[in-house]
Amino acid sequence: METTHLTELEAQLALPDGAMLQQAHLKQLDTLAWQVQQRLHAGVNREEFTVLQAVEQAVQAAQVVLTNWPVPERTANSFHNLGRT
Numbered sequence: 001m002e003t004t005h006l007t008e009l010e011a012q013l014a015l016p017d018g019a020m021l022q023q024a025h026l027k028q029l030d031t032l033a034w035q036v037q038q039r040l041h042a043g044v045n046r047e048e049f050t051v052l053q054a055v056e057q058a059v060q061a062a063q064v065v066l067t068n069w070p071v072p073e074r075t076a077n078s079f080h081n082l083g084r085t
Helices: 008-013 018-042 046-068 076-081
Strands: none
Touching (some): 008 018, 018 046
16 A cells, blocks of 8 residues: 655655654754744844744644654664765
């Protein structure tokens, strides 16, 4: 039976190297979360604070979904593709 993916990311995560892609996206989300926190701690006006809070919540939700998304196990080939043997 053929699997149907709703998004391009979902299809990419299902590929053999999906775990590496998952980790790359989680790293990007961590960076974005850190940047938002830095701006919030620096002090922003009320309007920007509201926007940054919404971004922070969206990032957290994306992190939860991506962390819990099933991906294929890493294989020797996926480590080889990273330049590791």
